[in-house]
Amino acid sequence: MSETLERAIARAGGAVPLLRNTDFPAFIFPIQLEFTNWRDEERSWRESVALMDLSQHMNNLFIEGTDALALLSSLAVNTFSGFRVDIAKQLVAVNHDGYVIGDGILFYLAENSFDLVGQHSLIDWVRYNIEESSLDVRYRLDGHALTRSGDPEFFRYQLQGPNALSLIEAVTGSPVPEVKFFHMTSFRIAGRTVRALRHGMAGQPGFELFGPFGDAQVVREALLEAGADFGIRAVGARAYSSTPLEAGWIPTPVPAIFTDQLEPYRAWLPASRVGSLGGSFSPGAIEDYYFTPYDLGYSRNVKFDHEFIGRAALERLAEAPRRRKVTLVWEPADVSEILNSQLQPGTPAKFLEFPKARYAYHQYDTVLLQERPIGISTDVGYLVNDQVFVSLASIDADIADGTSVELIWGESPVTSKPQVEPHRQVVVRARVAPAPFDDFARSQYRDR
Template sequence: MSESLAAAIARVGSPVDVLRNAPARPTVFPVTPEFSNWRSEQLSWRTSVALLDQSHHMTDLFLSGPDALKLLSDVGVNSFANFRIDNAKQFIAVNSDGYLIGDAILFYLAEESFDLVGHPMVIDWVQYHLETGDYDATFERDGNSIVRAGDPKLYRFELQGPNALALMEKVTGAPVPPTKFFHMATFTIDGLTVRSLRHGMAGQPGFELFGPWAEGERVRSALLEAGEEFDLVLVGSKAYSSANLESAWVPSPLPAIFTGEGTAAYREWLPVARAGSLAGSLASDDITDYYVTPYDIGYGRSVAFDHDFIGRAALERHAAEAPRTKVTLVWNEEDVASAVQSLLEPGVPAKYIDFPKARYGLYQVDRVLIDGEDVGISHDVGYITNEHAFVSLASIATEHSAPGTEVHVLWGEEPNSQKPAVEPHRQIAVRATVEPAPYSAFARDNYRAS
């Protein structure tokens, strides 16, 4: 039987020590890293059309039954008052103290039938409450291709870019009906029924197509054939993992499962192998210093106090306070180049900076400083070819969030942790400039406006 998170904490002594030295990898993308090269693949969703395979790296939690929607409403901060079949939403959950557990995409598939798709953090939380609560509902869990035995239940393909609409009209042989953002439609591709979610990734227009796994190869082949005239580009895991930097989605904030009412039993239930790993220059012994609220990472407009849910009272207090603001930090090119150059010089180098995605733990938490004082935390970090910029997404004190504000990001760990992704290195302070999130003007004007 696998060790629980609670047992691991008891054995090691603290949740911070468990996570900082955990072997969990920064990301799990069991698909081809590059079909051509990640730079050209990043360019494709801005200049033509990108095809990304989402079938393997995410977890699906299929929920069904009379109380399935009640469960989601009890756990989620979102409003479900107007949630209908063929709608989707970014489902968000917090703990009893109003700190973020995580987020995932929730699909309303049919009467009393839902699919919650994303990283395991919030999916585990929902599954736990279903198993331990009094709900007339059932679930089927389909893990990613690292943990799953056999094929996925569904294929899931992403089409993104300025040519996505034209490609869809060619491959379906019909005009694409007007579909609101985060609403679903049904199409026919090569004689097969395909469901589609209308949304954007990296701020670009696009479609998320899904259906039974056995039909996926026919759909993919049809897309490739039709896509030739639209400069369709296959995108691998390297480029795909960096797309969130353009849309300003923070993929994996540390889940607030270590404090708060009801979390002790949850830590007994959760295997430590699913707890993830913590990286970065923030080195506090207080695990709550790593928490964020939905307001800290731009989820405030998804919070709805029109129903009772776990953490509602605490979240109302967070809403009334002056929250941190999500921003993009554009790292100084000379400091980034200097960090890379340190690998070619004698002595202990700076922490290795990988491209295009540089985070080295599932939860990346780096200190953001002004004049040596902490003003926030930096999350996901990497390179955007379309902007010729190395950036991170950050949550910083609102009074320091104006574009153009100069800050420093402390990069690297002190002391170095024992994670496999960490080599002997020294910390460095990287200059950075506060800019809007999303950083891409196209994403700000189109994706966020939706």
């Protein structure tokens, strides 16, 4: 029997030392690294059309039963008013104190039938609550490629970019129907029926296409063939890793599951399901790592029209949100100095990978304003389309866009994660900017 999370915490002497020293990669997209090169692949979702393959790296939790909707509503901050077949929503779950456990996309496939797509933090929480419930709810887990044997049940592709809708018209032979954001329709592609969600990971126009995995290759070849006239690029793992930075989505907050109330959950959860924690932010209390939905830019998701775990706490937190989500644009000279340190004698700064520099599953770096801590920097990397090095951050709500801040890059002391080499901490200057950073993704994406 695998070690439970509760036992692992006791063995490590606490949740923080366990997570900071565990061997868990930042994130793995088990597809080809590059099809052309990651720079051109990133440009395609702004300049032409990108084909992204999400089939292998996400978990699918298929949920059925007459009480499925009621159970999901009890776990979600979202409203379920008006939720019906052929609509999806970004489901956000919090603990009893109002702190985020995880988020994912919930597809309403058919009457009493749903597909929850996301990372393990949310998926495991929902599985546990289904197993503990006496309601008429059942689930079937189709895990990601590293935990699953064989092919997934669904292929999942995303078409994004200014030419995405023209490509859909070309490959289907029909005009693209009017579909609202996060609503679904169906297309016929190469003789196969493909379901389509009006959505995209990089904040650009497009659809998420899915269907039986047996149709994956035929549909992919049809898209690539028709897409040749529209400048299509297949996107590999390296470029795809940058999509959260483009979309302004903080992908892996530390799940707020280390409370006394959730001890039974930790006794159920295998320790292997918890990710690594890295970065310069290193308080002793695990609670300091938690985010509220407001800290992550999810204000629009929170609706108090139903009962759910954490509602009372969120009603209090809503009165004065403490942080807001932003983009930090790193000072180019400081980025250059980090890179230059790798070519100089002595201990270098923590290595910066391109296009994504995150080296832990949960990346948490300290943000300062005049030496005063004001928040946490998370996902970090390079945006080819804007030629800037950035990170997504949650900082004090009163810090205005344009403010000059600093963040600490690197760990002290250096933890024992194998992804972390000997290095020294450095201070990086940065400018506060909106999230998403791209004006189209921020102001027009949902309207399209």
